[in-house]
Amino acid sequence: MAARSVCQQLRNSRKFNLLSVSRVLRENRPSCLYRNDGASDVSVLPKRWHSVVRKQNANLHAGQLLRVQSPVSCQTARTMFIQTQDTPNPNSLKFMPGVEVLESGTYDFPNPQSAHCSPLAKMLFRIDGVKGVFFSRDAITITKADDDMEWGVMKPEIFAVIMDFFASGLPVLTDEKPSGDTVIHEDDDETVALIKELLDTRIRPTVQEDGGDIVYMGFEKGVVKLKMQGSCSSCPSSIVTLKSGVQNMLQFYIPEVLAVEQVVDEAEAISNEEFRKLEEQLNKKT
Structure with a gap:
């Protein structure tokens, strides 16, 4: 399927909404008469x-x-x-x-x-x-x-x-620059371009509203590599968000996506391991 037609399907589709996965509070968003x-x-x-x-x-x-x-x-x-x-x-x-x-x-x-x-x-x-x-x-x-x-x-x-x-009271226009990780380059193939567009238009705005961000790190052998930042990096439900929200949405529109993998840098990995050890010690005392 051509990239343009898939993108058009994405913009028009009502079948899948990431907000329904993790945004319970949105039930109170106002509408109008x-x-x-x-x-x-x-x-x-x-x-x-x-x-x-x-x-x-x-x-x-x-x-x-x-x-x-x-x-x-x-x-x-x-x-x-x-x-x-x-x-x-x-x-x-x-x-x-x-x-x-x-x-x-x-x-x-x-x-x-x-x-x-x-x-x-x-x-x-x-x-x-x-x-x-x-x-x-x-x-x-x-x-x-x-x-x-x-x-x-x-x-x-x-x-x-x-x-x-x-x-x-927010400004209508700002000096914000586009996210560099999701800029579509000339050498990006059709699948990568679609992944970047989905991340930038549907997934990233929702994650940012929760005080975090999600960064595209690569796509290899059907696996999309993403890095969670801000509040999402240490959130206990980040894996659930990746699997139940992000992965499901990407697979819904892009059959080539087989899985989503969270990328953790070395410093964060050490921090997570130390936290895990501390948690185990506390559990033993109780």
Whole structure:
């Protein structure tokens, strides 16, 4: 299968999500309500209501406000007036958050790899179906992958990401450079290129949110070699994350991947061995 078609499948697929493996706390990520014409205040809802939002929103006519009934009371954490505007391209939609996006000029992110300098663009690319992101002074234009992706399904997540981001106070653009280990070189074969893209767009962002990072170290005889950093390097569940999360995702999209192996440097190996000995001594005393 060509690299481009596999990458397209990756961006469009809903079958596998690494977040479901290790991100239980994401069940409380907010979603939102809105009118189809975009002329409404946006309210925040817990993620457990996402299915209700999406199911009912599919039946909305323009100008109608979606209402969700639940026995649990919902207190709005923050509100934001977000409007949407059609563009000549039916696969692109303009989102106007009512606040300044860029001080001046524009910035185009045609793919996830180009979003290394924008926390907001990174977050938007993690939404299923998002193909491109474009910033202007007062708007964010989202381009979806194809006609099969429905704006009615994507809008709640896009609204939630925009609200979360501007509430965080983070800068829209930073001086961050792309991760060197996942830069795709001309001499990389198709399999290595796909591994790097998956790591950079789907796996690394989740690991970084937990205070760590994951570094690509090589691919030999079907084995992907990775190094865990930060909080993940000494985390007891790091092996589970590698096997149940990272390995499963890589194998799902890339049949050539047979296994994932954690690389540990010499200093870390010594530290781990000393810790193991200390733990054994403590267990004997108890």
